[in-house]
Amino acid sequence: MKNAALLLISTSTKSEGFIHWLEHHLLACPFKKLTGLDCPGCGLQRSIIALLKGDVVASFKFYPPTLAIISLTIFMLLHLKFDFKNGALIIKAMYIFITAVIIINYIYKVYHQQLF
Secondary structure (H helix, E strand, O other): OHHHHHHHHOOOOOOOOHHHHHHOOOOOOHHHHHHOOOOOOOOHHHHHHHHHHOOHHHHHHHOOOHHHHHHHHHHHHHHHHHOOOOHHHHHHHHHHHHHHHHHHHHHHHHHOOOOO
């Protein structure tokens, strides 16, 4: 049991460990399967894997809003627990910011023809 836990936690890039397993079991994007084009969320899984490996730059290149989405998720959980005074307003502002980043990222992909 202890060996299984160590294998799961292992972050080596060899043919073992949880990150290696994630890299080989990414979910397929239904939008991309149907149209052949990236959706506005394509790259999120690869970005999270890059973050798990500790590569923030690669994570940002794969999908720029990843860090903001993770920050929003953490803040929402903290707001649910501690009920911050202006928490709802901050969450709305973060949603607007993330939506803008997603739209700008997708327009950039369209403009630079990086959708395929």
